Amino acid sequence: MKYRNFPMVPRVVFGHGSFLQLGEILMPKRKSSEAPFIFFIDDVFEGQPLITEVPLLFNDQIIFISSEEEPKTAQVDVLVAKIKESFTEMPSGIVGIGGGTLLDVAKAVAIMLTNPGSAAEYQGWDLVKKPAIYHVGIPTISGTGAEVSRTTVLMGPEKKLGINSDHTPFDQVLLDPKLTHGVPKEQWFYTGMDCYIHCIESLNGTYLNAFSQSYGEKALDLCHEVYLGDISKEESRDKLMMASWHGGMSIAYSQVGIAHAMSYGLSYLLGVKHGIGNCLVFQYLEEFYPEGVKVFKQMQEKHQIKLPTGICAGLSEEQFDIMIQVSFGLVPLWENALGDNWKEIMTYDRLLQLFKKI
Numbered sequence: 001m002k003y004r005n006f007p008m009v010p011r012v013v014f015g016h017g018s019f020l021q022l023g024e025i026l027m028p029k030r031k032s033s034e035a036p037f038i039f040f041i042d043d044v045f046e047g048q049p050l051i052t053e054v055p056l057l058f059n060d061q062i063i064f065i066s067s068e069e070e071p072k073t074a075q076v077d078v079l080v081a082k083i084k085e086s087f088t089e090m091p092s093g094i095v096g097i098g099g100g101t102l103l104d105v106a107k108a109v110a111i112m113l114t115n116p117g118s119a120a121e122y123q124g125w126d127l128v129k130k131p132a133i134y135h136v137g138i139p140t141i142s143g144t145g146a147e148v149s150r151t152t153v154l155m156g157p158e159k160k161l162g163i164n165s166d167h168t169p170f171d172q173v174l175l176d177p178k179l180t181h182g183v184p185k186e187q188w189f190y191t192g193m194d195c196y197i198h199c200i201e202s203l204n205g206t207y208l209n210a211f212s213q214s215y216g217e218k219a220l221d222l223c224h225e226v227y228l229g230d231i232s233k234e235e236s237r238d239k240l241m242m243a244s245w246h247g248g249m250s251i252a253y254s255q256v257g258i259a260h261a262m263s264y265g266l267s268y269l270l271g272v273k274h275g276i277g278n279c280l281v282f283q284y285l286e287e288f289y290p291e292g293v294k295v296f297k298q299m300q301e302k303h304q305i306k307l308p309t310g311i312c313a314g315l316s317e318e319q320f321d322i323m324i325q326v327s328f329g330l331v332p333l334w335e336n337a338l339g340d341n342w343k344e345i346m347t348y349d350r351l352l353q354l355f356k357k358i
């Protein structure tokens with residue numbers, strides 16, 4: 001047995017208002033006055049007070065990015081070309097401020113500034129050869145675990161797949177729960193449930209080991225407190241941020257499962273976003289995750305979240321087939337969920353019936 005040797009985020013700050021320390025954190029990383037920091041920021045913050053707190057110096061630049069759609073390889077290529085064209089020197093670093101979408105854009109651009117070709121060439125496992133430039137992740141919504149993960153999930157011309165590499169994780173993460181203040185309730189639920197589903201899929205998977213279990217159980221406890229407990233808003237924001245971190249750590253050394261495999265299919269064909277896509281699928285997975293789905297429904301009920309229906313109504317046979325192929329392509333997820341003989345358990349028709357419910 002050969003065990004994987006994973007990188008982790010080497011530096012992290014946690015605390016209410018810690019965003020104000022960003023300037024002093026970046027200062028020693030500035031290479032010269034010609035080498036800027038590029039801040040990718042979710043455009044929901046455009047014109048908001050947060051922008052005045054971004055520690056701009058010299059020729060630093062803010063680039064607002066919409067998270068309406070999940071990040072694409074072509075988008076990353078354009079951003080990289082634009083940065084190379086605009087500055088004479090390589091940037092001192094990239095800072096991503098936002099949800100999973102912005103964190104993934106920041107990671108991918110940091111990698112592609114030092115590696116030749118298109119981002120699409122690096123979708124897969126361990127294809128990145130050269131270290132990325134210094135990159136910092138600052139989540140403003142909690143749940144994906146993208147702040148700790150070794151991947152940046154991108155939609156490419158052929159597939160939705162992460163750039164999984166030792167060079168992907170952030171060099172620095174700043175966790176300031178205050179930044180999650182304005183998240184709308186529905187989005188808070190969907191992205192938070194991404195974390196909850198990471199825990200359920202990791203803890204009920206065949207890849208489980210003590211490393212993953214220790215993080216997964218902690219994250220699950222925190223999710224229960226946040227979504228079913230009776231705690232203050234402030235405490236809830238702190239705890240969900242740490243749940244996301246632990247949930248991400250839990251899947252680092254195991255895998256996700258059926259909800260993620262199917263949600264990738266929904267996202268590929270219909271552009272359904274990750275958090276809501278996971279919820280749409282997970283509600284129908286009680287045969288596989290009975291306790292997890294029961295508690296999910298309690299959380300949904302408590303927060304009066306109504307999921308959309310009829311997402312797959314009216315799809316053609318071919319369209320269902322595309323989703324099924326994308327989903328079945330994620331072999332490690334199925335192996336983790338159902339074991340080596342997963343193909344006998346999850347037949348084409350069974351998966352089709354599940355998609356038809358959504």
Ligand code: NAD
Nearest residue numbers: 044070099100101140141144146149151153182183191274
């Ligand atoms: P997101 O980044 O797509 O943002 C969701 C919505 O919340 C957007 O409308 C955004 O503008 C809004 N928002 C974010 N912060 C806000 C704030 N403080 N106030 C008000 N609105 C705010 O959402 P997400 O669920 O965090 O990320 C989903 C993405 O993450 C997907 O692209 C998915 O593929 C990716 N992902 C990556 C990993 C990884 O390990 N790299 C893991 C899971 C998911």
Ligand code: ZN
Nearest residue numbers: 144194198260
């Ligand atoms: Zn996820």
